[in-house]
Amino acid sequence: MFATMEAARLEALHLTQDPVTGLKAIIAIHNTRLGPALGGCRYLVYPDEQSAIRDAVRLAQGMSYKAALAGVAQGGGKAVIIRPVHVANRGALFEAFGRFIETLNGRYITAVDSGSSSADMDCIAQHTQHVTSTTSEGDPSPHTAMGVFAGIRATALARLGGDDLQGLRVAVQGLGHVGYALAEQLHAAGVELLVSDLDRGRVQLAVEQLGAHPVASDALLATPCDILAPCGLGGVLNSETVGQLRCSAVAGAANNQLASADIADTLQARGILYAPDYVINSGGLIYVALRHRGESPAAITTHMARISQRLTEIYGHAQADKRSPARVADALAERLLYG
């Protein structure tokens, strides 16, 4: 376990179990140099405890990088609750998790993530104030979508020479909370939308409401377009798919889009500009962090503008150094985290 922590440069790993509610939870605190660790709480079934711990550690590390480049004065952390097969009382389980967070005295702040909801955050909030994205604070997804939209404009400017999206072809993979909101904004900007989702109902909605062209899920990555926006699951860009892409840039919301770091170099070699995922999708983090601190909506909107500024800065360095934007982003984040 210490080897895993050392490899990820993880500060602390906290575990708890509660036989009364069935809670088995992990909180990974990656780096608190820039502020208390902030990151979502996953509530998922895992094949074994080791994979749950690995997930928490990997995701906490990602949150440190995201927070550092978003400039939100937060560290990176993540929680994983191993979802039991049978839950007698979900509310009681999340309340027990709230008591666990409280023992960390504010070193970790939680939020909604895969499998957890704002209602779960309300249960946590009964026992600690170190929680965001409760029902009163709302879903961060629209803010993530707003940031991705601004990031797509910055990407179009860098790669296509202008940030007017009118008439561009953008392929959106995944029309969930973020992807659909993004597609709405792209449609309003005059973009020709190509869309796919495993859920046919979501695709149908986009066809009817946004005039989108439906594309089969297994064909979307290879569809000719100006910009590809992966907004479904992570790992979509791998050694097999990267050769199929027929776009000028990749800029989307999904976390961990690159199956491995070297895929960024392949994209670079192919002349495809890649918007580092944790930079372009940081709008939700900015929203929850600033909202938790009591900042005004105007201050949040102002801070959101940093996403496109940061991307433009990264693209500038990448072009000057002939390196992938992903490598540049990692180096910038590591300078902030480790000096």
Ligand code: NAD
């Ligand atoms: P979501 O679960 O609401 O939506 C994901 C959608 O993608 C679903 O409709 C699903 O059917 C579809 N999908 C999955 N695999 C697909 C495939 N191969 N082809 C086509 N469609 C596919 O999730 P979300 O909240 O919209 O998040 C989307 C991505 O953005 C995730 O990777 C998430 O980690 C990341 N992200 C989300 C936020 C946020 O604020 N919600 C913030 C940062 C990053």
